[in-house]
Amino acid sequence: MVLLFSRLLLFSHRLRGASICLLSLFLSYLCYSALFSDSTIMHKSAGPTAGCHRVDGAKRRLHKSISCLLRVDSSSSGADERTDQRRASAAPILKNDTPSPPMSHLKFGNKKLPKAIIVGVKKGGTRAVLEFIRIHPDVRAAGTETHFFDRNYARGLEWYRGLMPRTLESQITMEKTPSYFVTKETPRRISAMSQDVKLIVVVRDPVTRAISDYTQTFSKAPDLPSFQKLAFRNQSMGVVDMSWNAIRIGLYALHLENWLRYFPLAQIHFVSGERLITDPAGELARVQDFLGLKRIVTDKHFYFNRTKGFPCLKKPESSGSPRCLGKSKGRTHVQIDRDAIEQLRDFYRPYNDKFYEMVGHDFKWE
Numbered sequence: 001m002v003l004l005f006s007r008l009l010l011f012s013h014r015l016r017g018a019s020i021c022l023l024s025l026f027l028s029y030l031c032y033s034a035l036f037s038d039s040t041i042m043h044k045s046a047g048p049t050a051g052c053h054r055v056d057g058a059k060r061r062l063h064k065s066i067s068c069l070l071r072v073d074s075s076s077s078g079a080d081e082r083t084d085q086r087r088a089s090a091a092p093i094l095k096n097d098t099p100s101p102p103m104s105h106l107k108f109g110n111k112k113l114p115k116a117i118i119v120g121v122k123k124g125g126t127r128a129v130l131e132f133i134r135i136h137p138d139v140r141a142a143g144t145e146t147h148f149f150d151r152n153y154a155r156g157l158e159w160y161r162g163l164m165p166r167t168l169e170s171q172i173t174m175e176k177t178p179s180y181f182v183t184k185e186t187p188r189r190i191s192a193m194s195q196d197v198k199l200i201v202v203v204r205d206p207v208t209r210a211i212s213d214y215t216q217t218f219s220k221a222p223d224l225p226s227f228q229k230l231a232f233r234n235q236s237m238g239v240v241d242m243s244w245n246a247i248r249i250g251l252y253a254l255h256l257e258n259w260l261r262y263f264p265l266a267q268i269h270f271v272s273g274e275r276l277i278t279d280p281a282g283e284l285a286r287v288q289d290f291l292g293l294k295r296i297v298t299d300k301h302f303y304f305n306r307t308k309g310f311p312c313l314k315k316p317e318s319s320g321s322p323r324c325l326g327k328s329k330g331r332t333h334v335q336i337d338r339d340a341i342e343q344l345r346d347f348y349r350p351y352n353d354k355f356y357e358m359v360g361h362d363f364k365w366e
């Protein structure tokens with residue numbers, strides 16, 4: 001009996017030891033759950049960001065969860081290119097010197113500074129040249145005018161590069177900003193970026209160009225003074241107001257002199273704005289030769305749209321529809337009286353002759 005009692009006592013001791021052990025295990029589990037409850041909620045919440053907001057917002061004193069930050073980053077870097085482009089055009093302050101996101105190698109090519117720039121002239125046909133040349137597979141172009149070398153120079157070359165499309169090694173990056181041709185600082189700034197960059201200038205009869213320019217401004221501001229009022233200081237004396245931008249832009253010889261201080265003539269190609277309308281394939285052949293490209297854009301790509309009164313791009317083989325330039329290209333011009341036009345022709349004649357001599361080509365603006 002004594003023996004039995006002493007064995008029972010020993011067993012109850014062991015039982016107490018085991019229950020203490022179990023109790024401490026249970027307590028440890030409780031502590032663990034209390035400490036890591038947030039991560040459990042994050043996993044169970046509807047989406048990753050919902051969990052992140054809990055941690056970052058309500059419990060700011062807690063450290064930011066690394067997994068949460070990673071999720072936010074990867075979701076924004078995974079945004080599609082359309083969003084990137086929208087951002088770039090809405091507020092183009094891209095920081096391209098920041099490290100590339102991990103998947104960036106899957107996008108083709110890199111953003112490069114342009115190898116060719118359409119520098120002018122305003123209302124010359126610059127959009128048509130860009131839209132026509134960019135159907136060439138070896139050309140990629142920035143869609144909007146960057147105005148880097150005139151208005152945005154302080155933003156720096158990396159900002160400018162960020163606006164460019166990605167290109168493969170074999171492709172040429174291009175952009176067009178027509179105001180470059182008449183901005184004094186632009187040739188120097190472009191040559192500081194690259195002395196090899198190819199320059200394209202689309203020129204058009206300066207009188208028609210001035211009327212086109214005025215028509216555009218008038219379409220936005222119908223209370224604008226008449227063309228004659230702006231074009232002449234004294235119309236009866238035939239004194240032209242050279243300070244009016246619409247007149248000044250057409251003094252091609254003067255602007256070209258500034259460019260020739262920084263670039264040899266061979267590096268500048270002049271497209272005839274008139275022939276661009278009557279023979280777009282012929283002008284594009286010369287542009288392709290100048291850029292050292294195979295002649296891929298040919299007359300097969302164009303058709304004359306009677307309604308628009310201009311050449312348009314044919315429907316691509318793969319899909320889509322024929323493409324004409326927008327309504328702001330090929331407007332009906334404001335009517336200007338014959339006398340004023342004749343006076344302006346007389347005014348521009350010596351400048352035109354000088355320009356023909358400088359470039360070695362007669363554009364036949366009468």
Ligand SMILES: Nc1ncnc2c1ncn2[C@@H]1O[C@H](COP(=O)(O)OS(=O)(=O)O)[C@@H](OP(=O)(O)O)[C@H]1O
Pocket residue numbers: 121122123124125126127128178212213273276277310311312324325328329330331
């Ligand atoms: N294919 C085709 N379709 C439509 N328009 C054409 C085309 N080719 C040249 N043009 C002429 O381009 C003129 C507009 O020139 P820009 O594109 O240089 O204008 S802008 O400076 O960018 O505003 C535009 O001037 P306006 O006719 O005065 O509107 C056109 O004459």
